[in-house]
Amino acid sequence: MTTRLNRRGFLATTSVAATSLAFLGPKGLRAQEGGVLRFALSTYPPSFDAWASSGTAAGTIKLMMHRGLVGYGPDGLMRGELAESWEVAEDGTWTFKLRDATWHDGSPVTAEDIAWNVTEAQKPDSAAYLQGQLASITSIETPDAKTVIMKTTEPQATLPGWFAHYNMPMIKKGEPRDTMIGSGPFKMEKNDRGVSLTLTAYDGYYKEGLPKLARVEAIVYADENLRVAALEAGDVDLIEYVPWQAMSQIEGNGELKLDTVDGPFMYLTFNGSKPPFDNPLVRRAVAHAIKREDIVAAAFYDRGGALEHLPIAEKSEFFNPEYANGWNYDPDKAKALLAEAGYPDGFDCTMLSTAQYGMHQSTAEVCQAYLSMIGINVTLDLPEWSTRVKKGNEGQYDLAIMGTTAANNDPDGLSNQVDGSLPNSFVRSFQLPTPEITDLFAKGRAIFDTEERKAIYKELERVAIETAPMVGLAWRSQGYAMKAGVEGFTNMPGQLTFYSGITLEDTMLG
Amino acid sequence: MLRYIALRSFVALFLVWVVVTIVFLLLHLIPGDPAELLLSQGSIAADPQAVAALREKMGLNDPLWQQYLSHMAGVLSGDLGASFRDGAPVIDQIALRLPRTFEVIIGAALIATGLGVPLGTWAAIRADGKADAVISFFASAALSTPVFVVGSVVILIFAQELRWLPAGGFVAFSEDPVEHLKLLLLPAGTVGLNLLAVITRMSRASVLEVLQRDYVRTARAKGLPRGEILRRHVVRNALIPVVTVLGLEMGTLIGGTVLVEFVFNWPGLSGYLVSAVDARDYPEVVGIVMTISILFVFLNLVVDVVNALLDPRISLVTT
Numbered sequence: 001m002t003t004r005l006n007r008r009g010f011l012a013t014t015s016v017a018a019t020s021l022a023f024l025g026p027k028g029l030r031a032q033e034g035g036v037l038r039f040a041l042s043t044y045p046p047s048f049d050a051w052a053s054s055g056t057a058a059g060t061i062k063l064m065m066h067r068g069l070v071g072y073g074p075d076g077l078m079r080g081e082l083a084e085s086w087e088v089a090e091d092g093t094w095t096f097k098l099r100d101a102t103w104h105d106g107s108p109v110t111a112e113d114i115a116w117n118v119t120e121a122q123k124p125d126s127a128a129y130l131q132g133q134l135a136s137i138t139s140i141e142t143p144d145a146k147t148v149i150m151k152t153t154e155p156q157a158t159l160p161g162w163f164a165h166y167n168m169p170m171i172k173k174g175e176p177r178d179t180m181i182g183s184g185p186f187k188m189e190k191n192d193r194g195v196s197l198t199l200t201a202y203d204g205y206y207k208e209g210l211p212k213l214a215r216v217e218a219i220v221y222a223d224e225n226l227r228v229a230a231l232e233a234g235d236v237d238l239i240e241y242v243p244w245q246a247m248s249q250i251e252g253n254g255e256l257k258l259d260t261v262d263g264p265f266m267y268l269t270f271n272g273s274k275p276p277f278d279n280p281l282v283r284r285a286v287a288h289a290i291k292r293e294d295i296v297a298a299a300f301y302d303r304g305g306a307l308e309h310l311p312i313a314e315k316s317e318f319f320n321p322e323y324a325n326g327w328n329y330d331p332d333k334a335k336a337l338l339a340e341a342g343y344p345d346g347f348d349c350t351m352l353s354t355a356q357y358g359m360h361q362s363t364a365e366v367c368q369a370y371l372s373m374i375g376i377n378v379t380l381d382l383p384e385w386s387t388r389v390k391k392g393n394e395g396q397y398d399l400a401i402m403g404t405t406a407a408n409n410d411p412d413g414l415s416n417q418v419d420g421s422l423p424n425s426f427v428r429s430f431q432l433p434t435p436e437i438t439d440l441f442a443k444g445r446a447i448f449d450t451e452e453r454k455a456i457y458k459e460l461e462r463v464a465i466e467t468a469p470m471v472g473l474a475w476r477s478q479g480y481a482m483k484a485g486v487e488g489f490t491n492m493p494g495q496l497t498f499y500s501g502i503t504l505e506d507t508m509l510g
Numbered sequence: 511m512l513r514y515i516a517l518r519s520f521v522a523l524f525l526v527w528v529v530v531t532i533v534f535l536l537l538h539l540i541p542g543d544p545a546e547l548l549l550s551q552g553s554i555a556a557d558p559q560a561v562a563a564l565r566e567k568m569g570l571n572d573p574l575w576q577q578y579l580s581h582m583a584g585v586l587s588g589d590l591g592a593s594f595r596d597g598a599p600v601i602d603q604i605a606l607r608l609p610r611t612f613e614v615i616i617g618a619a620l621i622a623t624g625l626g627v628p629l630g631t632w633a634a635i636r637a638d639g640k641a642d643a644v645i646s647f648f649a650s651a652a653l654s655t656p657v658f659v660v661g662s663v664v665i666l667i668f669a670q671e672l673r674w675l676p677a678g679g680f681v682a683f684s685e686d687p688v689e690h691l692k693l694l695l696l697p698a699g700t701v702g703l704n705l706l707a708v709i710t711r712m713s714r715a716s717v718l719e720v721l722q723r724d725y726v727r728t729a730r731a732k733g734l735p736r737g738e739i740l741r742r743h744v745v746r747n748a749l750i751p752v753v754t755v756l757g758l759e760m761g762t763l764i765g766g767t768v769l770v771e772f773v774f775n776w777p778g779l780s781g782y783l784v785s786a787v788d789a790r791d792y793p794e795v796v797g798i799v800m801t802i803s804i805l806f807v808f809l810n811l812v813v814d815v816v817n818a819l820l821d822p823r824i825s826l827v828t829t
Binding site: 058387 | 682
């Protein structure tokens with residue numbers, strides 16, 4: 001057969017091309033496949049290490065594959081997962097009773113598996129996110145295949161919270177830490193590094209009738225605008241990290257719905273190793289100098305709220321209304337405090353933030369403007385994120401902007417941001433001892449009575465408002481958006497927003 | 511000719527070594543600790559003890575010269591090391607990602623040359639006419655519009671409004687060839703638009719210049735048909751600088767499709783490089799930069815050889 005380009009050949013080729021173009025039809029017109037949810041992630045999990053902190057996207061995938069001893073329900077309340085029930089004895093000994101559950105390879109989840117997880121993750125070099133906390137577990141016993149008994153150096157009221165964290169799921173004894181064999185509702189079917197992950201329903205999951213979806217395709221869309229475009233174009237069903245500027249556009253779209261909570265927060269940290277911010281009066285002056293509403297407007301398109309106290313949500317039982325405006329905007333008071341501290345004319349300093357994330361930069365710019373009004377001349381240092389982390393860890397700044405969530409909704413979860421006895425880290429002030437607060441956190445952990453704990457954390461917040469070891473700036477709205485037909489997926493309340501992946505077991509497509 | 515290629519290859523290898531060494535040293539000079547970053551994911555306070563343990567495991571506590579020597583020894587034996595993040599072999603990841611970037615670049619080059627050379631030639635023949643004005647205007651406009659603007663606009667039009675194509679993403683050709691090509695269209699077209707402008711302008715200038723040459727006048731004088739003069743004497747000679755520019759542009763694009771890969775979520779080599787730099791994943795960064803420099807140097811070599819083939823005088827002069 002000879003190939004010659006002539007008129008007839010040309011017509012034949014072009015008509016084939018035209019026919020193939022017909023396949024480029026709109027995606028939305030295709031019939032919806034049964035129970036496959038396409039989920040746009042903001043980033044590909046850097047690792048699948050079950051016990052390490054590898055970011056929130058990894059957390060979402062872990063909450064699909066794995067389960068911990070306990071967990072949180074869509075209402076934010078703790079509930080049993082692998083453990084059917086748990087109780088604490090008067091001496092602080094915790095006993096967990098396991099339910100009948102199986103690993104993805106079909107073998108049963110035993111008490112021995114659980115004990116192995118704890119002993120491995122508590123090793124000093126484990127690099128487990130909760131290594132420090134788990135190290136206080138002095139003995140772990142397994143009298144039978146369904147019972148786990150844990151003893152700690154001192155009574156630990158917050159212990160179940162450790163085992164509810166998505167960075168402390170249980171894996172099968174002897175498996176590598178990044179194992180794909182879990183006990184969760186979905187099994188990893190395949191993963192294309194940096195691109196996508198496919199998870200299929202595990203038919204042996206211990207909750208009857210769950211998961212409702214047959215498969216979840218998690219696809220990475222790093223660009224937030226493309227994530228929104230993909231949802232609007234119908235390429236995906238659910239997206240995480242909805243950019244604030246797109247929220248009202250999604251709310252206005254009848255085919256989509258938006259689910260937001262105020263969970264993560266922005267705050268200021270200080271370098272306590274040198275003047276002027278080693279002085280609590282100066283820190284308080286800063287706390288009273290900034291009008292929070294302007295941060296919420298500039299950085300979050302009014303999606304969030306002012307935060308003039310410790311980041312304890314209004315809905316929390318530990319919220320203290322009397323301190324709700326403890327660091328209210330009051331420039332006169334700020335100036336007076338500054339004068340009292342010996343700086344009536346202000347001073348020059350550098351503020352560390354990052355240009356890599358718009359919200360960090362905008363927050364820094366608003367703070368800079370307000371601080372200049374009380375005479376503090378701020379020079380912004382805006383390196384990319386990796387450098388910012390390094391400088392924060394090494395204390396190369398005077399004051400710095402940070403944004404994060406607490407570990408959970410319990411006020412003990414704030415110790416990471418507030419407790420100055422913990423090692424140097426960019427997430428908290430640098431070398432700023434908080435002896436009273438450290439003691440109060442320890443007390444709060446050792447007491448089981450909720451009313452007594454409330455009193456302790458109220459006292460803690462009072463001390464924090466007085467000494468300002470960190471200064472709250474703004475709550476920011478954290479959003480998921482989805483097609484109107486997606487049912488059962490819940491953005492979990494407050495600090496638990498990044499645990500929302502657990503509700504994928506209840507999710508279905510209408 | 512062979513001696514010429516051998517000599518050029520030797521120089522190329524030296525250049526690659528220089529690039530790799532500089533990148534290796536620069537990476538260790540800039541602030542940011544891979545172990546610390548890996549353990550601080552999600553803005554979490556990393557435990558200093560865990561960071562120290564991880565640094566030891568990554569070999570970051572060895573003296574720099576020792577790290578450099580062991581890395582170079584690995585490179586010479588074809589081992590680019592493993593990712594700090596999840597231990598994936600760097601060479602496998604590059605092998606996976608590079609073809610995807612090539613697809614975009616080659617797609618763009620096809621669009622650019624397929625349209626650019628005829629358009630540029632047409633503009634040159636009709637120099638200062640209406641067609642020339644229109645073509646030159648659009649070429650300038652395309653050249654001065656940043657790719658992320660073009661990218662966002664085409665997503666808005668073709669994905670969100672018309673819904674003809676997906677907004678972005680990637681599906682392997684082996685899994686779904688049609689979907690794969692649909693996904694390739696927008697990124698390749700976006701890169702292609704910019705390249706098209708370059709090629710059009712280059713072709714126009716080059717053809718204009720050749721049209722003034724004596725041999726073209728001679729060909730006209732001896733009564734050759736217009737089409738034949740254009741084909742045999744004008745375009746062929748005018749292509750030499752166009753090929754040079756195309757080669758250089760394609761070389762630049764291997765590491766320069768970052769924005770397009772980001773906007774369209776196309777998991778190519780550029781995006782891989784950016785994420786590796788963000789995480790201070792040293793083995794990945796060095797491996798990717800080395801690959802890009804080898805390709806860039808190699809492309810230059812190919813351009814020279816192609817030019818020599820297009821114009822036999824070039825190789826005579828240089829050998």
